Amino acid sequence: MTCRENCYVTHLESAIDGTKLPHDRIQTLHEGRPLWVRYDLDAIKANLTPATIFQREPTLWRYRELLPLPPGAMPVSLGEGMTPVLPAVRLGETIGAPHLWIKDESQLPTGSFKSRGLCMAITMAKHFGVKRVAIPTAGNAGGAMAAYAARAGMEAFVFMPKDTPVINQAECALAGAKTFLVNGLINDCGAIVRNGVDTMNWFDLSTLKEPYRIEGKKTMGLELAEQFGYDLPDVIVYPTGGGTGLIGMWKAFNELRKLGWLQTATMPKMVAVQSDGCAPIPRAFDAGERFATPWENAATCASGLRVPGAVGDFMILDAIRESGGWAVAVEEDKIVSAMQHAVKTEGISICPEAAACTLAIEKLRSDNRMKRSDRVVLFNTGAASKYLETIPRDLPIIDDPSAIDYAKLFAR
Amino acid sequence: MTCRENCYVTHLESAIDGTKLPHDRIQTLHEGRPLWVRYDLDAIKANLTPATIFQREPTLWRYRELLPLPPGAMPVSLGEGMTPVLPAVRLGETIGAPHLWIKDESQLPTGSFKSRGLCMAITMAKHFGVKRVAIPTAGNAGGAMAAYAARAGMEAFVFMPKDTPVINQAECALAGAKTFLVNGLINDCGAIVRNGVDTMNWFDLSTLKEPYRIEGKKTMGLELAEQFGYDLPDVIVYPTGGGTGLIGMWKAFNELRKLGWLQTATMPKMVAVQSDGCAPIPRAFDAGERFATPWENAATCASGLRVPGAVGDFMILDAIRESGGWAVAVEEDKIVSAMQHAVKTEGISICPEAAACTLAIEKLRSDNRMKRSDRVVLFNTGAASKYLETIPRDLPIIDDPSAIDYAKLFAR
Numbered sequence: 001m002t003c004r005e006n007c008y009v010t011h012l013e014s015a016i017d018g019t020k021l022p023h024d025r026i027q028t029l030h031e032g033r034p035l036w037v038r039y040d041l042d043a044i045k046a047n048l049t050p051a052t053i054f055q056r057e058p059t060l061w062r063y064r065e066l067l068p069l070p071p072g073a074m075p076v077s078l079g080e081g082m083t084p085v086l087p088a089v090r091l092g093e094t095i096g097a098p099h100l101w102i103k104d105e106s107q108l109p110t111g112s113f114k115s116r117g118l119c120m121a122i123t124m125a126k127h128f129g130v131k132r133v134a135i136p137t138a139g140n141a142g143g144a145m146a147a148y149a150a151r152a153g154m155e156a157f158v159f160m161p162k163d164t165p166v167i168n169q170a171e172c173a174l175a176g177a178k179t180f181l182v183n184g185l186i187n188d189c190g191a192i193v194r195n196g197v198d199t200m201n202w203f204d205l206s207t208l209k210e211p212y213r214i215e216g217k218k219t220m221g222l223e224l225a226e227q228f229g230y231d232l233p234d235v236i237v238y239p240t241g242g243g244t245g246l247i248g249m250w251k252a253f254n255e256l257r258k259l260g261w262l263q264t265a266t267m268p269k270m271v272a273v274q275s276d277g278c279a280p281i282p283r284a285f286d287a288g289e290r291f292a293t294p295w296e297n298a299a300t301c302a303s304g305l306r307v308p309g310a311v312g313d314f315m316i317l318d319a320i321r322e323s324g325g326w327a328v329a330v331e332e333d334k335i336v337s338a339m340q341h342a343v344k345t346e347g348i349s350i351c352p353e354a355a356a357c358t359l360a361i362e363k364l365r366s367d368n369r370m371k372r373s374d375r376v377v378l379f380n381t382g383a384a385s386k387y388l389e390t391i392p393r394d395l396p397i398i399d400d401p402s403a404i405d406y407a408k409l410f411a412r
Numbered sequence: 413m414t415c416r417e418n419c420y421v422t423h424l425e426s427a428i429d430g431t432k433l434p435h436d437r438i439q440t441l442h443e444g445r446p447l448w449v450r451y452d453l454d455a456i457k458a459n460l461t462p463a464t465i466f467q468r469e470p471t472l473w474r475y476r477e478l479l480p481l482p483p484g485a486m487p488v489s490l491g492e493g494m495t496p497v498l499p500a501v502r503l504g505e506t507i508g509a510p511h512l513w514i515k516d517e518s519q520l521p522t523g524s525f526k527s528r529g530l531c532m533a534i535t536m537a538k539h540f541g542v543k544r545v546a547i548p549t550a551g552n553a554g555g556a557m558a559a560y561a562a563r564a565g566m567e568a569f570v571f572m573p574k575d576t577p578v579i580n581q582a583e584c585a586l587a588g589a590k591t592f593l594v595n596g597l598i599n600d601c602g603a604i605v606r607n608g609v610d611t612m613n614w615f616d617l618s619t620l621k622e623p624y625r626i627e628g629k630k631t632m633g634l635e636l637a638e639q640f641g642y643d644l645p646d647v648i649v650y651p652t653g654g655g656t657g658l659i660g661m662w663k664a665f666n667e668l669r670k671l672g673w674l675q676t677a678t679m680p681k682m683v684a685v686q687s688d689g690c691a692p693i694p695r696a697f698d699a700g701e702r703f704a705t706p707w708e709n710a711a712t713c714a715s716g717l718r719v720p721g722a723v724g725d726f727m728i729l730d731a732i733r734e735s736g737g738w739a740v741a742v743e744e745d746k747i748v749s750a751m752q753h754a755v756k757t758e759g760i761s762i763c764p765e766a767a768a769c770t771l772a773i774e775k776l777r778s779d780n781r782m783k784r785s786d787r788v789v790l791f792n793t794g795a796a797s798k799y800l801e802t803i804p805r806d807l808p809i810i811d812d813p814s815a816i817d818y819a820k821l822f823a824r
Contacts, residue, residue, distance in 0.1 A: 058470035079496020151759030176756030188813040344588030347563030401600040
């Protein structure tokens with residue numbers, strides 16, 4: 001069987017009720033809920049092997065058969081993908097999990113994991129002829145969207161709370177996006193985008209409001225599987241805002257299982273981490289609920305975790321429970337020192353969101369939900385240097401460089 | 413012939429007079445001038461092929477035989493290397509060079525090309541038992557050094573002019589380096605490091621003051637060659653501060669030529685780009701001199717180009733002339749708008765130094781030194797988002813998100 005013209009995608013499917021929708025046209029939500037992209041996995045199994053993928057270029061497009069873009073159509077690419085999985089034994093020892101790896105998503109275009117999802121969303125939007133896109137963002141998504149929109153030659157609108165980190169503001173403006181600071185939270189920004197769809201004729205790229213960001217984020221799971229020789233780790237610890245990455249990885253692992261590529265029968269436990277300054281998912285998880293009540297007065301220095309209500313809440317909670325994992329809220333006031341500790345210990349540019357994950361690991365180890373022998377992968381979703389406001393710095397000044405007192409320097 | 417215990421390195425060699433020095437111990441300068449690392453290229457030729465390299469992991473360590481670390485010794489790694497080469501046809505069209513590619517070094521650990529050199533320097537320093545390192549820096553080198561020193565478990569000291577971009581300051585501090593702001597320029601910082609060597613017992617990691625940063629930067633050339641199928645481009649345009657990358661790439665191309673791997677007889681023209689706010693290399697080039705007089709009152713928004721005097725000046729100028737290339741000074745006051753234009757046009761996170769290169773290409777095309785048909789590669793040496801002070805942003809604020817006037821937004 002050869003690859004058909006519209007590739008291996010068979011249809012889109014409502015995540016809430018399984019309704020099938022065609023994939024040959026632009027789609028958004030179905031009755032307010034997100035869509036899955038479904039593939040003919042039997043056909044992929046017959047045509048593709050891990051060995052073939054191994055020979056390809058180190059970008060996320062090496063998994064093309066498992067992605068939605070039809071063959072022959074051009075990706076909108078900035079060279080994204082195949083981020084390294086770095087051993088972090090020293091850091092792991094300090095938090096009770098010495099078999100720790102960090103998948104370093106800071107080494108992607110625009111310095112964050114948002115590139116994966118927005119690369120795919122913009123690629124598909126362009127494929128369907130979209131000329132203008134808009135997004136609400138409180139962090140790295142805006143910069144990624146602006147960059148890929150520029151790469152695609154699209155007009156872009158970004159709406160962000162006015163207290164969004166300055167670097168996120170600057171990168172959107174620099175990439176030519178029409179960027180607006182909003183006196184409000186991300187849900188206010190979301191409303192601006194949603195309400196403008198008809199008047200402005202833009203396509204809404206909000207988290208999960210179109211089906212393809214998940215497919216981009218899915219490549220975190222595909223890469224991780226390949227990098228672990230398809231012998232998946234025991235636990236995956238993931239900082240969760242909108243949760244697309246966690247949802248996408250879980251989808252990836254299930255697709256790989258159906259392809260028969262996984263080396264073991266057990267799947268990794270998925271752990272969603274939030275700050276106790278904004279913890280709707282842990283609250284719903286602990287209460288045994290499938291949907292999460294929006295969090296009031298959301299506040300955290302980890303801007304990517306400041307998502308009071310996620311449209312894919314049930315998809316996150318389903319994935320965690322299916323995997324036997326947990327949702328964990330960590331103490332907001334420990335995040336900055338955890339970030340300093342992690343960067344200093346491993347040299348990896350660990351962002352506040354990933355630092356929260358180190359606190360979650362400590363917690364899961366202290367109550368023995370995780371074992372010391374577990375192989376654990378933590379996702380570093382962005383570069384620490386993008387969180388300028390969060391990095392403590394009060395550096396000593398040398399006023400007269402010709403009169404250095406080295407003994408004094410040394411004593412510091 | 414098998415790989416020998418100390419690998420393929422045969423010796424170190426003074427760049428100024430060819431004096432041979434042993435490579436089995438720590439080395440710095442020879443009579444104030446840098447050292448080359450020399451290899452037994454015949455032995456490498458007999459043992460290594462491009463096909464073997466192609467099968468390896470996408471990091472710069474895939475070129476291990478052409479690097480100085482002995483086999484079996486462990487690299488200090490953050491997963492660096494194999495940055496993408498992105499076509500930039502649209503940008504190229506606007507500057508008269510449509511066959512333009514950008515090698516995007518912003519997708520490296522710490523968001524800049526400095527990772528390559530400092531990865532190698534720290535790896536070798538650790539191999540030789542160094543416990544404490546120091547560096548003067550006016551930009552990205554400090555952050556890279558701090559990160560790799562942390563990864564290696566070394567103590568690190570960083571000295572930077574107090575007007576160094578804030579993100580560069582923050583990343584050093586975050587990685588645990590003892591970071592000092594100096595009331596002076598980078599040469600003042602250099603003196604602090606140099607004068608402290610005995611008292612502080614630190615190893616001086618200044619540009620070219622140890623032989624291995626060149627070898628790390630060399631991998632830009634090795635990767636580029638592999639990514640172009642060993643059919644090198646016609647012109648390489650490189651923003652030049654200390655010039656290690658240009659020197660390293662030229663060394664790489666010559667080594668590849670001796671290995672017989674190159675597909676064409678002609679070598680690329682190497683173009684060194686500086687700002688007219690600090691242009692010692694173009695001045696020396698135009699005057700036909702081998703050494704560059706230090707630039708007075710150096711000033712440029714492209715912090716990586718603010719190097720008034722480079723210890724490897726003659727190595728840079730030799731490489732440019734051997735290649736038939738040029739040194740070009742561009743107008744300082746055009747750099748910021750060139751950066752905005754480039755990022756907006758391609759979506760790539762182009763830093764001020766790389767933006768200067770687009771101006772240089774325009775210049776070389778306008779006087780026909782470069783042909784329209786030339787295949788040109790430009791190096792984007794770092795992420796634009798690290799240059800917060802340089803990015804124009806004066807974003808409109810939406811005070812009342814519930815009362816949006818879309819027509820007004822649209823009119824902007």
